[in-house]
Amino acid sequence: MADKDVVFRVKRYRPERDVEPHYQDYRIPYTDDMVVLDGLNYIKDNVDPTLTYRWSCRMGICGSCGASINGTPRLTCETFIKEVRGRTVVVDPMPNFPILKDLVVDFDDFLRKLHEVRPFIDRKEEKPLAEGEYIQFPEEIEAYRQQSMCINCMLCYAACPVFGASEHFIGPAASALAYRYIRDSRDEGADARLDVLSTKTGIWECTFVGECSVVCPKDVDPAGAIQNLKVLASIRQMRQLLMPKWTRR
Amino acid sequence: MYPWKRRAGWWLRNPRFLLFQAREAGGFVSALFGLLLLYMLVRYHEGVASYDAFLAMLSTPVALTVLALLFAFVMVHALTWFLLIGKAQPIRFTKKPLRAGTVFAINIVLWVLVSGAVLFVVFGGL
Numbered sequence: 001m002a003d004k005d006v007v008f009r010v011k012r013y014r015p016e017r018d019v020e021p022h023y024q025d026y027r028i029p030y031t032d033d034m035v036v037l038d039g040l041n042y043i044k045d046n047v048d049p050t051l052t053y054r055w056s057c058r059m060g061i062c063g064s065c066g067a068s069i070n071g072t073p074r075l076t077c078e079t080f081i082k083e084v085r086g087r088t089v090v091v092d093p094m095p096n097f098p099i100l101k102d103l104v105v106d107f108d109d110f111l112r113k114l115h116e117v118r119p120f121i122d123r124k125e126e127k128p129l130a131e132g133e134y135i136q137f138p139e140e141i142e143a144y145r146q147q148s149m150c151i152n153c154m155l156c157y158a159a160c161p162v163f164g165a166s167e168h169f170i171g172p173a174a175s176a177l178a179y180r181y182i183r184d185s186r187d188e189g190a191d192a193r194l195d196v197l198s199t200k201t202g203i204w205e206c207t208f209v210g211e212c213s214v215v216c217p218k219d220v221d222p223a224g225a226i227q228n229l230k231v232l233a234s235i236r237q238m239r240q241l242l243m244p245k246w247t248r249r
Numbered sequence: 250m251y252p253w254k255r256r257a258g259w260w261l262r263n264p265r266f267l268l269f270q271a272r273e274a275g276g277f278v279s280a281l282f283g284l285l286l287l288y289m290l291v292r293y294h295e296g297v298a299s300y301d302a303f304l305a306m307l308s309t310p311v312a313l314t315v316l317a318l319l320f321a322f323v324m325v326h327a328l329t330w331f332l333l334i335g336k337a338q339p340i341r342f343t344k345k346p347l348r349a350g351t352v353f354a355i356n357i358v359l360w361v362l363v364s365g366a367v368l369f370v371v372f373g374g375l
Contacts, residue, residue, distance in 0.1 A: 099251040227337040
């Protein structure tokens with residue numbers, strides 16, 4: 001039973017009528033088992049149906065409901081209202097992205113970057129079906145398992161001050177996913193990915209703030225993946241400089 | 250579509266961002282510290298009088314305060330990088346990499362040992 005109330009201070013931006021974003025306050029009842037997404041749904045269902053935000057699974061799987069909650073990028077479906085400090089839950093759209101409407105931001109730039117790093121198993125030649133599946137040992141799966149947990153929620157981009165300063169930076173999630181496929185024993189597309197990642201706007205822009213790994217709801221550790229990619233890119237560059245062509249893979 | 254605008258002072262709103270900025274500033278200050286040591290060699294090369302004058306200048310309260318500040322930034326830079334080493338490049342002796350905290354502790358121990366060895370040599374231990 002709802003015996004407490006809380007103020008939701010939500011950033012609003014309706015392009016058809018607002019010149020710039022502004023906050024709107026809603027006082028709503030809540031119980032200890034309610035997450036911030038439940039609060040937003042309560043507002044939309046009972047107070048203000050014009051409020052716009054993304055959500056889908058309500059269980060931290062789809063990665064749709066990211067927002068800045070009291071200044072920290074988080075999934076609204078995984079953040080309990082009772083955990084938020086103070087009496088006011090301040091909900092902003094995810095930082096570092098252009099706002100389409102209210103809490104909905106534009107992800108097109110990320111999708112383009114994701115496409116560039118070839119987020120799929122890339123083989124020069126597929127073996128015939130008759131030869132069966134590509135078998136992997138547990139340690140081969142372990143090599144990329146952590147990065148394969150990425151749900152493309154974009155919280156890492158919202159937390160990254162380097163991406164905030166330079167939107168051209170390829171960013172944490174795209175880099176982590178590139179690393180995930182490079183480490184996959186079935187994949188043969190490492191060179192193509194490192195070509196993209198080693199450019200001026202690639203992994204070398206990362207200054208290792210590490211906030212992407214702090215906010216990641218799936219413990220993917222994009223910051224660690226980027227540092228490992230830097231090592232792989234450096235080894236590849238040294239090989240190209242020092243080794244004869246026939247010795248390179 | 251409303252474009253994103255980063256607010257001034259963004260790095261003051263998150264303690265981890267503040268520490269990051271201190272680490273980056275510490276890198277710049279470390280370079281300044283290195284230049285100071287190189288200049289000390291130049292003065293040493295010029296002779297005893299020049300070197301003593303430079304040391305006297307470094308001993309003034311203002312210079313000591315500046316040096317203490319520079320040293321604090323160098324310490325922040327070193328310690329924050331020690332914290333990151335285990336994350337930047339996982340160190341493996343077994344299947345599982347060492348924890349970042351363990352790598353930090355190893356770096357601190359090595360740092361103390363190397364500093365002790367340098368002090369031992371500088372103060373005539375050998």
